[in-house]
Amino acid sequence: MDSEKGILLHVPSEEEEHRAFDIFDRLIQKAGTGKHRLTLTVAGINGTAIAEFTYLLTGDVMAGSLNRASRFCELLAVAVSGKHHSGLVLRTQDETERVCGWRFQEGDPLPLNRAEVFDAYCHNPLTGEVVAPEPGIEHADAPVIHI
DSSP states (O other): OBGGGTBBOOOOOHHHHHHHHHHHHHHHHHHOSEEEEEEEEEEEBTEEEEEEEEEEEETTEEEEOHHHHHHHHHHHHHHHTTSSOEEEEEEEESSSEEEEEEEEETTEEEEOOHHHHHHHHTBOTTTOOBOOOOTTEEEOOOOOOOO
16 A cells, blocks of 8 residues: 555455445544544554545535545555554644544544543653643544444
């Protein structure tokens, strides 16, 4: 999947691809109106693959790159396979800026509560040191998106 970087990832099955699209659809519905950025990280062999998808949702209309949505869903299918450690973050900008997230357990995206999101964002993963939170960011409970 990310062969130009030498990252080795599981090749998802057709069932995993369908499940990823279902989860993506639920995620879009649960995010609601606003400007959103999804960031998915999947730990592979020799590195971590990252996919981002930025979109604007107003009512029933979504504006975003179809190519980036497709790339995001491809990596999401790898995450739902359960073969790699994976995490998903949603940043939303409307009246305020909110961030929420999920960790994958056996391919199932489990929502993080606001304290877990805060903890993830405010600790350096390499050193374990506390990092000051970004000003103006609200850490929020993630909605349930698994099937």
